[in-house]
Each structure stands twice: as structure tokens, then as C-alpha cells.
Amino acid sequence: QVQLVESGGGLVQAGGSLRLSCAASVRTFSTYAKAWFRQAPGEEREFVAGISWTGGRTDYADSVKGRFTISRDLAKNTVYLQMNSLKPEDTAVYYCAASGLRLVSRTQRDYDYWGQGTQVTVSS
Numbered sequence: 001q002v003q004l005v006e007s008g009g010g011l012v013q014a015g016g017s018l019r020l021s022c023a024a025s026v027r028t029f030s031t032y033a034k035a036w037f038r039q040a041p042g043e044e045r046e047f048v049a050g051i052s053w054t055g056g057r058t059d060y061a062d063s064v065k066g067r068f069t070i071s072r073d074l075a076k077n078t079v080y081l082q083m084n085s086l087k088p089e090d091t092a093v094y095y096c097a098a099s100g101l102r103l104v105s106r107t108q109r110d111y112d113y114w115g116q117g118t119q120v121t122v123s124s
Contacts (some may be wrong), residue, residue: 004114005022005116006096009118014123017082017086019083026077033051033098035096036096038093051070052103053102057103059106068081068084069081088123090122095117097113
């Protein structure tokens with residue numbers, strides 16, 4: 001069982017930056033593909049960014065490409081989402097997820113473990 005705990009959310013003005021962290025409870029976290037999803041009020045949860053278990057491949061939603069960066073620190077069992085040039089439409093609860101399939105996927109059902117979410121609010 002893998003437990004994921006997100007942190008780093010908060011309130012920021014448009015154009016600002018935040019870095020989200022997702023810490024895992026097990027060392028085998030390194031063998032999972034990892035991703036960030038988000039859910040805005042009244043909307044479906046959507047894929048934001050993902051990284052393969054080797055770290056060799058990343059994928060981003062078009063809406064965040066060039067602004068967000070996903071990365072990982074194996075020694076800390078942590079995955080990050082660096083968010084720059086934030087926009088009000090980035091406001092959502094952000095979730096970390098891990099997949100035993102190891103490949104980057106945009107499909108939620110491919111992910112076995114989920115964090116509790118962290119709120120990001122971008123004011124205009």
C-alpha cells in the first residue's frame with residue numbers, strides 16, 4: 001500500500017508560482033509512474049502532468065505546457081509540480097497519483113494510489 005501526501009498548495013496572484021510536493025510512504029515509489037491531476041469546482045478531474053517510472057518521459061496537458069514542470073527526487077520519495085505563470089483558470093484541487101503500470105498515462109483508472117489533494121487558488 002502506497003500513501004501519498006501532497007503539500008505546497010495555497011493562494012497566489014496571477015503570474016505567480018507555486019511548487020507542489022507529493023511524498024510517498026514507500027521506497028518502491030521509484031518504480032511507479034507518477035502524475036498530477038486537478039479538479040476545479042463543478043468540473044471533472046483532469047490530467048495535468050505525468051512522469052514515467054524511469055523519469056525519462058514526461059507528458060503535459062496542453063493547458064499547462066511550458067508553464068508547469070513535473071520532476072522527482074528518488075532519495076526523498078517525492079514528486080514535484082513546479083507551476084509558473086499561474087492563471088486564475090489553474091484554480092483547483094491538485095491530486096498526486098501513482099501507477100504500477102510505470103508508463104505515463106492520462107487515464108485516471110490507470111492510477112492505483114491517490115493523495116488527498118491540495119488546494120491551489122489563483123487570484124486575478
